[in-house]
Amino acid sequence: MVFLQEGGPRSGASSDYVSSSLRATTRLAQPYTTPPVIFCNLQRLQYSKEERPFVLPNILCGHEVILPMSQMRWLLEQPDHILNQHEVNKQALCADRTMLDHNIIGEAHLRDFIRRSLTRDLDTHAGAIVEEIEDGLEAFWGSDTENWREVTLYDGMLGIIGQLVNRVFVGLPLCRDPEFLHTTMSFAHLVVLTAGFINLLPSWLKPIFGPVVTAYDKFQYRKIARVIEPIVRKRALSLGPGVALQKQDFSQPNDYIQWALREAYTHSDVRDRSPEMITKRLAVLGFAAIHSSAISITNVLFDIAASGSSLSIQHELRLEAKRTAEKASNSAWNKASLAGMVMTDSILRESMRLWGIISHGVTKSVIAKEGVTLPSGEHLPYGTKCGITSYGPHHDQTVYDNPYTFDPFRFCRDKLSGATDSSSKSANATPTAFVTTTDYYMGFSHGRNACPGRFFASQQLKLLLAHVMLKYEIEPIPSRPENQWLNNAIGPPVKEKIRIRRRKDDVSYVTVGR
Ligand code: HEM
DSSP states (O other), X not given: OEEOOOOOOOOSTTOHHHHHHHHHHHHHHOOOOOOSGGGOHHHHHHHHHXXXXXXEOOTTTOOEEEOOGGGHHHHHHSOTTTEEHHHHHHHHTTHHHHSSSGGGTTOHHHHHIIIIIIITTHHHHHHHHHHHHHHHHHXXXXXXXXXXEEEEHHHHHHHHHHHHHHHHHTOTTGGGOHHHHHHHHHHHHHHHHHXXXXXXXXXXXXXXXXHHHTHHHHHHHHHHHHHHHHHHHHHXXXXXXXXXXXXXXXXXXXXXXXXXXXXXXXXXXXXXXXXXXXHHHHHXXXXXXXXXXXXXXXXXXXXXXXXXXXXXXXXXXXXHHHHHHHHHXXXXXXXXXXXXXXXXXXXXXXXXHHHOSBSEEEXXXXXXXXXXXXXXXXXXOTTOEXXXXXXXXXXXXXXXXXXXXXXXXXXXXXXXXXXXSOOSSSGXXXXXXXXXXXXXXXXXXXXXXXXXXXXXXXXXXXXXXXXXXXXXXXXXXXXXXXXXXXXXXXXXXXXXXXXXXXXTTOOOOOOOOO
């Protein structure tokens, strides 16, 4: 067994502990020769292919031991009291300073809301989501059927996603209030920036500069609280102790605030009933849901616009959306009809394979005081981060043919042809749904900590892409604008524009059903 140097939990990237761990581990796997994170994906793949763990230096979030794929099962099976994924997120987001309440990250509450209320009742939100998409597209892209219009893609997508996510979280009219939307999105955006800055500070400076750096973000949060807390108080008047988590009552609003209140009155922990706690959780939920979805749909639309077959891809997607809309008329765009949109599903999955929002798949922190020993024999002390990246496996040519090529229907070719044999190279690349995570598809992470919001994300992104296709044409562009790497995050081209034009034959497909 090989031991890395013993040390305490890492709180800053530059601690001696991290450096010595780095030296110790690189002794195992040969020196790591390409330090900057953005250049090291090929090296990651190479070491992992040779079944060797290696240390990936990271000055922002602390170094990380990257495990070979053969250790994925072991990694996923480790109990949370030994290896913990939430600890990594808490540290990366400086949750104790930026996240209003340190415990919100990783607590079961938000996951429960998403699984028990949102995912189970997706169909009840479909009509409302379509209304927001139609309203948002009209506002951001307009209705000129004669002239092409140049639009900044990311801005429009962020605005529309912000609106439709808030329709589900807080309802009308707030979800269309420009001031409220701006504030919630600034809050989410600033969390990432301030966390990155605080992580660069040495530990002793954090208590001094932390409050200064987060002051503006907290100010944004207080603006959210001034709007949300009175709504919570007012709605709470109709509830009281003893109200069971009954079947959804459709005379009540169908949004997060209502769910959180109903849930809070099923037990005696009064903390959950406080308007302050409900508002804090709402802000964190918006943080998780909005930018991730806006980035993903922006990537998809750039991929479509820059493809050599842009017009025929748009044509195919439009036909699929029309077929679905006609089938769904008089009911809703329900789970079953959206599941039938295999081309739309495949294109979302393919774009996320190429451009997942983070380059990490599964990353966990050793929280067992005695550390943990890898299946390959190396010992990781308390505080070490270890995991498996997604960028490497997503671009592994032994798994995906032409892994750097955007192949929109890669994941549905067999479904469309009805073939039983997959032409893919590996079982991990066989046709699957956008939301299905595998060892080689970790855009939503993988295992028990995979994104709980991915079913809602899939629903909203399919609906949005379908309506973009039904209502607009996108002018092809000669080349794909580059995505931007910031540490582990992969952002879309935020300033790039595309040209769009409203279709003359567009039809409204708002079909509301409960
Ligand atoms: C395409 C859009 C989305 C992408 C790409 C995405 C991606 C991810 C990823 C990679 C993680 C794991 C982070 C980690 O632990 O390393 C995650 C976690 C999470 N996501 Fe998403 N997400 C998306 C949409 C959403 C939506 C719409 C919601 C809310 C409805 C949501 C709620 C969450 C929450 C609450 C967690 C933390 C789960 C936990 O505590 O275990 N996400 N997401």
